[in-house]
Amino acid sequence: GAGAHFKLGREATEAEVAAWDIDVRPDGLGLPEGRGTVAQGQELYDENCASCHGDFGEAIGRWPVLAGGQGTLTDERPEKTVGSYWPYLSTVYDYVRRAMPFGNARSLSDDDVYALTAYILYLNDVVDDEDFELSKDNFASIKLSNEDNFIDDDRDSEPHYARDIEPCMTDCIPGKAEIKMHAAVLDVTPENAGDDDAPAGGID
Amino acid sequence: MDDLKAAATAATRRGFLKTGLLGGAALAGSLASGRAMAEGDPVITEIQDWNRYPGDGVDARPYGQPSQFESHVVRKNVPWLTSDTISSINFTPLHELEGIITPNGLCFERHHAGIAEIDPANHRLMINGLVDKPLVFTMADLKRFPRENRVYFLECAANTGMEWRGSQLNGCQYTHGMIHCVMYTGVRLKHILEEAGVKAAGSWVLAEGADASAMTRSIPMEKALDDCMVAFAMNGEALRPEQGYPIRLVVPGWEGNMWVKWLRRLEVGDQPWQQREETSKYTDLLANGKARRFTWKMDVKSVITSPSPQVPIVHGKGRTLVSGLAWSGSGTIKRVDVSIDGGRNWHAARIDGPSLPMALHRFYYEFDWDGSEIFLQSRAIDESGFVQPTKDQLRAVRGENSIYHNNGIQTWHVNKDGGVENVEIS
Numbered sequence: 001g002a003g004a005h006f007k008l009g010r011e012a013t014e015a016e017v018a019a020w021d022i023d024v025r026p027d028g029l030g031l032p033e034g035r036g037t038v039a040q041g042q043e044l045y046d047e048n049c050a051s052c053h054g055d056f057g058e059a060i061g062r063w064p065v066l067a068g069g070q071g072t073l074t075d076e077r078p079e080k081t082v083g084s085y086w087p088y089l090s091t092v093y094d095y096v097r098r099a100m101p102f103g104n105a106r107s108l109s110d111d112d113v114y115a116l117t118a119y120i121l122y123l124n125d126v127v128d129d130e131d132f133e134l135s136k137d138n139f140a141s142i143k144l145s146n147e148d149n150f151i152d153d154d155r156d157s158e159p160h161y162a163r164d165i166e167p168c169m170t171d172c173i174p175g176k177a178e179i180k181m182h183a184a185v186l187d188v189t190p191e192n193a194g195d196d197d198a199p200a201g202g203i204d
Numbered sequence: 205m206d207d208l209k210a211a212a213t214a215a216t217r218r219g220f221l222k223t224g225l226l227g228g229a230a231l232a233g234s235l236a237s238g239r240a241m242a243e244g245d246p247v248i249t250e251i252q253d254w255n256r257y258p259g260d261g262v263d264a265r266p267y268g269q270p271s272q273f274e275s276h277v278v279r280k281n282v283p284w285l286t287s288d289t290i291s292s293i294n295f296t297p298l299h300e301l302e303g304i305i306t307p308n309g310l311c312f313e314r315h316h317a318g319i320a321e322i323d324p325a326n327h328r329l330m331i332n333g334l335v336d337k338p339l340v341f342t343m344a345d346l347k348r349f350p351r352e353n354r355v356y357f358l359e360c361a362a363n364t365g366m367e368w369r370g371s372q373l374n375g376c377q378y379t380h381g382m383i384h385c386v387m388y389t390g391v392r393l394k395h396i397l398e399e400a401g402v403k404a405a406g407s408w409v410l411a412e413g414a415d416a417s418a419m420t421r422s423i424p425m426e427k428a429l430d431d432c433m434v435a436f437a438m439n440g441e442a443l444r445p446e447q448g449y450p451i452r453l454v455v456p457g458w459e460g461n462m463w464v465k466w467l468r469r470l471e472v473g474d475q476p477w478q479q480r481e482e483t484s485k486y487t488d489l490l491a492n493g494k495a496r497r498f499t500w501k502m503d504v505k506s507v508i509t510s511p512s513p514q515v516p517i518v519h520g521k522g523r524t525l526v527s528g529l530a531w532s533g534s535g536t537i538k539r540v541d542v543s544i545d546g547g548r549n550w551h552a553a554r555i556d557g558p559s560l561p562m563a564l565h566r567f568y569y570e571f572d573w574d575g576s577e578i579f580l581q582s583r584a585i586d587e588s589g590f591v592q593p594t595k596d597q598l599r600a601v602r603g604e605n606s607i608y609h610n611n612g613i614q615t616w617h618v619n620k621d622g623g624v625e626n627v628e629i630s
Contacts, residue, residue: 005395005398005399006349006395006399008346008348008349009331009341010340011338011340012330012331012340016330017338020330020332020412020468021332021469021471023420023479024477025473025475025478027475052287061287062287073489073493078605085495086484087478088478091479095479098420099316099417099418102290105416105417149495150483150494150495150496150497151494151496151497152497153498153499153501154496158602159597160591160597160598160601161590163589163590165591167541167583167585169550171548172547173546173548176545176548177546177547177579177629177630178629178630179617179627179628180370180628180629181370181371181627182625183371183372183513183625183627184374184626186371188372188373189373189374189375189378190282190283
């Protein structure tokens with residue numbers, strides 16, 4: 001049973017658990033009471049979010065793009081957004097509530113987050129009615145289009161994963177090595193004054 | 205004499221992109237010419253300041269810093285990678301380090317909302333969810349649990365991620381420096397979970413940080429009960445603030461994102477939470493548009509740290525030492541092979557120092573460089589028999605948009621002047 005080992009710590013109070021346990025799962029576990037409409041969300045978004053994420057979720061600079069990109073996942077440069085990539089709406093609610101706006105996290109009410117989540121759905125054409133209201137009750141009925149495209153780790157099935165194959169040691173590749181690509185040509189390493197023509201492919 | 209050392213340092217740093225031609229050759233020339241040759245090296249024949257005058261006393265440096273001549277050995281940022289430095293990454297200067305332990309002040313940083321500065325007196329660890337009794341621990345409580353010391357590497361899932369499309373950044377600090385390896389001191393996560401009493405249905409643990417990103421990841425219970433730790437010390441001292449002071453999660457062999465810093469809460473549940481950092485991020489897009497999730501383990505990998513673009517060969521032809529690092533999330537490294545001809549022929553390198561599971565391993569390979577251009581590669585094999593693949597092998601099955609988990613073989617081109625460049629070869 002609990003505490004049988006070292007008798008350390010003390011029982012958490014209900015208020016303490018409620019203060020910190022704000023995570024939301026895809027099945028809706030953890031969603032608070034509340035509601036918000038697309039129109040309410042637009043107002044909140046323009047005030048709190050658009051300066052980084054752009055008026056339509058298209059993003060300013062390198063800040064994350066929130067909307068669009070549907071159908072680009074097999075492109076050379078995929079655009080991964082809530083609408084094109086994210087599997088679950090619960091993640092939107094959870095993440096906005098715990099970590100946004102960047103620099104002022106935990107400043108939005110539960111209703112605010114419902115409204116903003118509804119507006120992000122609108123920006124991604126998942127809903128098309130400005131009067132659409134998202135609430136705890138209808139939340140689980142919303143599905144995002146890319147949910148089924150996530151697969152569990154199957155790296156073990158890749159050919160190079162085969163274990164205990166003794167790799168080639170001698171005369172493994174015919175001919176002399178030829179350079180196909182130089183990092184110095186791209187010229188983007190710091191200390192090399194290449195920051196002005198930064199390439200795509202950053203991390204965030 | 206300071207000038208000479210400073211010149212050597214500056215030359216090494218400049219050599220990092222400018223082919224290395226200028227550095228060593230000029231330096232060796234000045235030493236071997238004129239008066240120095242005729243009358244002897246002045247650093248020997250003339251009495252030096254440090255040989256005549258006493259230095260600082262023991263009160264001068266209550267917490268010591270590296271020599272002023274090592275001031276170039278620092279973490280570095282690549283500004284274009286991220287929108288700002290608060291949710292960003294910097295890089296461990298692997299090219300200047302030796303052995304397997306990373307100095308605390310040089311361990312790369314990855315934050316999502318900057319460095320939380322937490323008074324340990326005001327830090328709490330909560331455990332709730334599917335447990336018999338939700339608990340709150342103070343730091344003092346945590347320090348009364350049985351302790352363990354373990355050496356592990358922590359590698360960011362995105363390490364080498366900028367290289368998926370080909371050679372991009374010139375230096376192993378940038379291509380491979382989202383990694384560090386320290387000795388952690390802490391408490392087995394198992395003890396904390398068992399203190400609260402995990403219910404039978406509890407099969408996942410959510411770990412959450414106290415910073416403004418409130419970082420969260422879902423971890424399967426099997427791993428949580430196996431070897432995860434709640435650590436409060438690294439390399440013998442308290443965690444650095446940028447590494448999660450006062451406590452962080454240690455998830456041996458698994459991607460760095462899961463090593464939640466400033467750990468404040470553990471929740472037990474019966475399914476994963478699908479948090480932002482395991483859906484939008486840390487999922488690996490494949491060429492067919494599907495994306496892998498829960499790619500937790502870091503695969504077998506290695507890199508030659510010297511010579512490398514930041515460490516050109518400046519001594520000319522002759523005896524040349526190749527130094528490098530190898531690691532695997534599957535256990536210890538069994539062998540590292542080194543090639544100087546771009547993978548045509550391989551030679552077993554020598555692993556030196558401790559060989560610990562899921563820790564960095566140091567390898568060396570010595571050879572006589574004939575002054576011709578060479579293509580340096582290293583290939584690690586772990587105790588499970590996994591062989592480090594080429595980048596082309598990875599791209600053939602994953603495409604170029606996975607971002608994470610690039611453990612492909614790195615090639616350094618050494619030109620006739622000793623300059624070194626990050627290249628891709630046929």
